[in-house]
Amino acid sequence: xxxxxxxxxxxxxxxxxxxxxxxxxxxxxxxxxxxxxxxxxxxxxxxxxxxxxxxxxxxxxxxxxxxxxxxxxxxxxxxxxxxxxxxxxxxxxxxxxxxxxxxxxxxxxxxxxxxxxxxxxxxxxxxxxxxxxxxxxxxxxxxxxxxxxxxxxxxxxxxxxxxxxxxxxxxxxxxxxxxxxxxxxxxxxxxxxxxxxxxxxxxxxxxxxxxxxxxxxxxxxxxxxxxxxxxxxxxxxxxxxxxxxxxxxxxxxxxxxxxxxxxxxxxxxxxxxxxxxxxxxxxxxxxxxxxxxxxxxxxxxxxxxxxxxxxxxxxxxxxxxxxxxxxxxxxxxxxxxxxxxxxxxxxxxxxxxxxxxxxxxxxxxxxxxxxxxxxx
Numbered sequence: 584x585x586x587x588x589x590x591x592x593x594x595x596x597x598x599x600x601x602x603x604x605x606x607x608x609x610x611x612x613x614x615x616x617x618x619x620x621x622x623x624x625x626x627x628x629x630x631x632x633x634x635x636x637x638x639x640x641x642x643x644x645x646x647x648x649x650x651x652x653x654x655x656x657x658x659x660x661x662x663x664x665x666x667x668x669x670x671x672x673x674x675x676x677x678x679x680x681x682x683x684x685x686x687x688x689x690x691x692x693x694x695x696x697x698x699x700x701x702x703x704x705x706x707x708x709x710x711x712x713x714x715x716x717x718x719x720x721x722x723x724x725x726x727x728x729x730x731x732x733x734x735x736x737x738x739x740x741x742x743x744x745x746x747x748x749x750x751x752x753x754x755x756x757x758x759x760x761x762x763x764x765x766x767x768x769x770x771x772x773x774x775x776x777x778x779x780x781x782x783x784x785x786x787x788x789x790x791x792x793x794x795x796x797x798x799x800x801x802x803x804x805x806x807x808x809x810x811x812x813x814x815x816x817x818x819x820x821x822x823x824x825x826x827x828x829x830x831x832x833x834x835x836x837x838x839x840x841x842x843x844x845x846x847x848x849x850x851x852x853x854x855x856x857x858x859x860x861x862x863x864x865x866x867x868x869x870x871x872x873x874x875x876x877x878x879x880x881x882x883x884x885x886x887x888x889x890x891x892x893x894x895x896x897x898x899x900x901x902x903x904x905x906x907x908x909x910x911x912x913x914x915x916x917x918x919x920x921x922x923x924x925x926x927x928x929x930x931x932x933x934x935x936x937x938x939x940x941x942x943x944x945x946x947x948x949x950x951x952x953x954x955x956x957x958x959x
Contacts, residue, residue: 585611586619586635588695589688590650595626608689616640617699631656632766636702645676645703649696657696663765664698666742674733674761677701703761708749708819717822717843720850726819728876729760730812735869738805742768745803747811748793749818792818792825797862806862809872813857820846820854835860849880 587595587604594606599618602611612618616639623634623645631651637644649660664683667676682699706714708726718726730752737744745767753761795810797803814825814837821828821842829838837858840851853875859865866872 584620586622587611588613588619588648588686590626590633590648590695610686610689613637613646613686613697614684617644617646619646632660637699639699643702645700647698647700649698652693659766660696660698663768666740666765666768667698667700670736670740672733672736673759674729675736676703676761676763676765703753703755703763705753705755705761707763708752708754708760708815710750711754712749712819712822718819720820720843720846723816723820724850724876724879726760727812727816728873730762731869731872731876733760733762734808734812735873737762737768738808738869743803743805743808744768744811745798745807746790746793747808747815748790749815752815795858795862796860804862806865806867809857809865809869810859810862813854816854817858847879853879 585597585599585601587597587607587609588611589595589604589607589609592604592607592609595604597605597611603609604611618638619635620638620643621636623636624630626633628650631649633648633650635646635648637646649656661683664678667678668680668682671677678698678700684697686695686697687693688695712718730747734744744762744765746764747762751762751764753763755761790811793811793814795803795807798807817823817825817828817837817839821839823839823842825837828842830836831838836855840846843851853872856865857872866875
């Protein structure tokens with residue numbers, strides 16, 4: 584089956600053999616090569632884009648279609664296309680030079696902006712966590728290293744992502760992480776930094792729990808990506824959304840370490856620096872993150888967290904209770920043994936007394952018998 588590209592078409596599913604939509608008449612073979620196989624998410628009006636799995640002459644790819652024609656969204660979409668075309672990294676979806684194009688609908692009522700990208704096989708990290716549970720520190724270090732390497736290339740090209748979160752990171756079967764959804768990527772220009780410095784409003788994006796305060800205020804900078812990355816790591820290590828964790832009221836720092844069983848202090852400190860409320864306290868470049876990971880001292884035993892201390896306290900209480908119960912049981916059994924011994928001694932004394940009485944009666948009977956015999 585093939586899907587119609589027209590977002591306004593009311594019956595978009597078509598048999599494979601058709602060249603045009605049976606309902607609206609739109610071309611089904613886009614650019615004479617791409618055929619829409621299935622939507623990769625629900626086709627709903629509140630989304631600004633539609634995403635499809637497509638067939639490109641036997642190769643599976645992804646087609647992203649902009650459905651909102653506001654100039655601001657068109658600008659973001661074009662920027663995303665240019666960024667992905669210029670970047671070459673296994674952790675970034677590839678886009679061919681001709682992968683961005685526009686399609687005019689049959690009635691010429693509108694023009695659709697389209698972007699063809701590599702199809703990433705695998706799951707996003709939000710889906711992965713739901714199936715596998717929280718990650719270990721070793722895996723967290725591996726994943727942080729991979730994302731830091733991706734961000735290093737991104738930032739070196741004077742770009743930053745602005746929407747890092749678990750659902751925007753894919754894990755392929757080879758263990759490679761891929762950063763996706765570059766729809767909010769931003770170019771670091773002198774004009775942009777002048778706007779930030781002058782307090783002028785800048786178009787932003789917001790993901791609850793992952794977006795730093797400066798980005799909420801429209802002043803995102805490259806270090807904003809590090810904050811979102813730190814929050815993502817906390818979610819992956821704890822299994823809890825950042826909004827479900829408490830914050831230090833005096834510093835604004837997220838309180839999360841107590842919920843992780845095995846965590847070295849050095850790595851915990853690095854994650855806390857990544858998501859420091861003040862951007863100046865975060866690592867200033869991705870290269871500094873990678874250097875921190877290389878010099879990470881994980882030999883020192885981690886101190887017990889509050890939850891671990893509570894677990895130890897309960898173990899002590901339980902063991903003490905078992906010891907007391909065992910002592911009481913021993914005392915009860917000893918007392919029962921003493922009572923049994925006393926009863927046995929009393930029974931033996933009674934038996935001995937009865938024997939003596941029997942012996943006396945026997946002696947008296949014998950004496951009487953011999954007395955009678957002698958009288959005869």
